[in-house]
Amino acid sequence: MKNFYITTAIDYVNGSPHLGHAYEKVLTDVIARYRRMMGDNVFFLTGVDEHGQKVQQSAKAKGVPPQQFCDEVSQEFRAMCAKLDISNTDFIRTTEERHKKVVRQLLQQLFDKGEIYKAEYKGFYSTRQEQFLQDKDRNPDGSWPEIFGEVTEITESNYFFKLQQYQSWLIEHLKKNENFVFPRYRQKQVLEFLAEPLNDLCISRPRERLEWGITLPFDENFVTYVWFDALVNYYTAVIDKPEFWPADFHVIGKDILVPPHAVYWPIMLKACGIEPPRSLLAHGWWSINGAKMSKSTGNFVEPMAFADQYGVDALRYFMIREMSVGQDSDFSQTQFLARYNAELANNLGNLVNRTLNMTNRFAGGVIPAAETQDEVELELQRLWDKTRDEVLGLYDGFQFHIALERTFAFVTATNAYIEKRAPWKLGKSTDAKDQALLKTTLATIAEALRLATALLPAVMPSTAQKINGVLGYEPGAVWKDELTWSTRLTGKKVAETAILFPRPEKPAAEKK
Incomplete structure (x- = not known):
């Protein structure tokens, strides 16, 4: 029996589950179930990403502690998995102590090796995306894309990870492992990204600006930023089950392939002396009725309500039948x-x-x-x-x-x-x-x-x-x-009738 480890991206708890979340879980579940059917010993991980500035702000706006806010939203994602018959082995939350422990261990290890250093940084910062920006991120007219929201210029001290020194290793790794990213044309996109020199990676935020995070083990005035928090979860879940590492497949949306999962993550693991995942599977996006999915415009599908109306398997069937893995599709x-x-x-x-x-x-x-x-x-x-x-x-x-x-x-x-x-x-x-x-x-x-x-x-x-x-x-x-064609049904008593797919009687749970 072969051990097979498959993971999904962990979903950020700043909003409720939507069709994209549902598809990623169902797609990964199909792979996991198929591998079990083929005789593999499968470990299937999914979960939620619970730290960060947006969570801290949302909890404050709601008037509840961040942990309570995370507890409530993460339960929605658990409920979605149960509703859609997702056969995950584990559900990880980045606020769990088992995860915080591993994050601190790896950070301390890298700090002790001299892979993490402190420096002053001056630059533009997007609160919405919780990231520092560079001039190359601007629109041609010099403005910032709408996705970044309000952008401000700040100067502050932070800790940086020596990402750049591993750039040549990653390029060589990708060339040796041509199937590292599926579909393969996405791997070309990663190499194109690596054609430009990498900057070292800012991995901290001052606690005076962000309290809701894992405190750095070597400096309690800072918390670790998303990269050394969220990206570590896939390793956390099987640290006591080394037979499952490295992950055979990691299933993510195409939007978080480059740079987080195809650049930062393998380099982080390499620096920690941990083998990188064997392959990343980057899936496409769903549009709704030919337009971008958006709750603000009312163009969205509630996957739970849709499953209630038409049946879980009908929704699973449509998503898998309609979308070619890696491509975009319309719902x-x-x-x-x-x-x-x-x-x-x-x-x-x-x-x-x-x-x-x-x-x-x-x-x-x-x-x-x-x-x-x-x-x-x-x-x-x-x-x-x-x-x-x-x-x-x-x-x-x-x-x-x-x-x-x-x-x-x-x-x-x-x-x-x-x-x-x-x-x-x-x-x-x-x-x-x-x-x-x-x-x-x-x-x-x-x-x-x-x-x-x-x-x-x-x-x-x-x-x-x-x-x-x-x-x-x-x-x-x-x-x-x-x-195999056989006679194994001979003599079996059948039921009188079965209605597997009843005719829909009420309007769909879809807004337009």
């Missing part, structure tokens, strides 16, 4: 309902109901053994073998949207097989050959449904469980053994 109710009705209700749901209905109608609710088969059955079996092999390769390459397309093409082919065999006609015949063919047909569609379902647990865990349940089937412990 619209029109497209969601198109996939919901055509692919889930009318294709998969229809196949389930036809299988149950005809097995009950013509075989007393018990799946019969196939008595004969010809080229029609063999054609469907060959399609299954092709589908299975393609889907496994697509899952390995994170091409989940195409894997689902292939899976549902097989479901479509199974429905077409039913039309070709027309069991409702065979059931009216008293001819022995027709009756034998009827049994073969019922056995074939049940087995095809079982196999299609076997490809779905990573994306639609609840739906897969329900379908197996109505087929009277309990999958075995070794998932790959489930992917």
Whole structure:
């Protein structure tokens, strides 16, 4: 059994979960579930980033202590994970003592090695982004981009990490590890960023300006800034489980790839004598109805409410089916309902109901053994073998949207097989050959449904469980053994009916 460690970015608690947070968790969950199905021993980490000036200000504005504010918002992220059936092993919070301890240990280690020094800094500072800015961050007309909010010029003493001296090491590391960033074209962006000299990294804030942070172990008048706090959490979670380090995949949004996770993080780990992660997976952004997602303009989706209305697995399916990993995509109710009705209700749901209905109608609710088969059955079996092999390769390459397309093409082919065999006609015949063919047909569609379902647990865990349940089937412990055409459903008692994807009756939980 191979150990497999996968992490997500930790979400900043200055706001409630949105569609982007939901997608990142579901995407990572699909990978984690697939690796478990393949037999790996998976450790799946997610969590929240709870320190910083914006949290301190938000708590003050709300009139509550920062810790209380963090407790309340972090619970929203926990609830989202539970709601979306996320199978994380651990949920880390940067205010936890286990995390603070590791951060202080690493900071002291680097300070003792001379990797951290104190210097006076004069420059422009963005409170909104909690970062110092350079002239290259300005717009062409000299103004500051709106993303930075109010920008002020300040002079203060701070501690700096010797980032620049590791620049050549990182460039060489990226060249030796061409798959360090997925998709690969994102790795080129990292190297382009590294074409310019790096500045040493400011890693502290004076406590007189920011109290809500982890105090530097070598100077109590300062707290550590986000880089040596948030980025350390992935290591914190498995420090007592060294068999899982380094992380196999770290899943993040493309906006925080460069420089935080692709530059600062590996260099920080290198300086600490810790092996860097094996790979970063940078996913794209969702727009809503063709426009940028924004609560202020009302253009947003509440993932929890959407899941309540349409079902968790329907939302999971749409997000994974609609977005090519690494690319941007658009979330619209029109497209969601198109996939919901055509692919889930009318294709998969229809196949389930036809299988149950005809097995009950013509075989007393018990799946019969196939008595004969010809080229029609063999054609469907060959399609299954092709589908299975393609889907496994697509899952390995994170091409989940195409894997689902292939899976549902097989479901479509199974429905077409039913039309070709027309069991409702065979059931009216008293001819022995027709009756034998009827049994073969019922056995074939049940087995095809079982196999299609076997490809779905990573994306639609609840739906897969329900379908197996109505087929009277309990999958075995070794998932790959489930992917071979067989007679294992013979004699199973099926349910009378199942409504997996009911027709929506009320307006969607989507604002525009």
